[in-house]
Amino acid sequence: MTYCIGDCKKYRVTKPTHIGRYAAGQKRCNYCEVFVDYEGILCPCCNRHLRCLPRSKKDKEKYREQVVRKRTKIN
Ligand SMILES: [Zn+2]
Numbered sequence: 001m002t003y004c005i006g007d008c009k010k011y012r013v014t015k016p017t018h019i020g021r022y023a024a025g026q027k028r029c030n031y032c033e034v035f036v037d038y039e040g041i042l043c044p045c046c047n048r049h050l051r052c053l054p055r056s057k058k059d060k061e062k063y064r065e066q067v068v069r070k071r072t073k074i075n
């Protein structure tokens with residue numbers, strides 16, 4: 001039931017240049033080993049949970065900083 005059927009390739013995205021992947025709204029599927037631009041919480045390909053936050057503490061801090069900066073820009 002949960003296996004990579006190749007659908008993740010349709011949602012696959014490249015690394016943003018000035019912002020972290022997670023801060024840009026990209027999510028990671030550990031099973032398919034791809035970053036996808038997808039609204040849902042489950043991988044559109046293998047149906048597993050997508051990771052939407054960085055793993056390491058350092059990356060989390062960077063993420064928070066970038067998200068705050070993004071919000072202040074909008075307002
Ligand atoms: Zn896949």
Ligand SMILES: [Zn+2]
Pocket residue numbers: 004008029030031032033043044045046047048
């Ligand atoms: Zn997947």
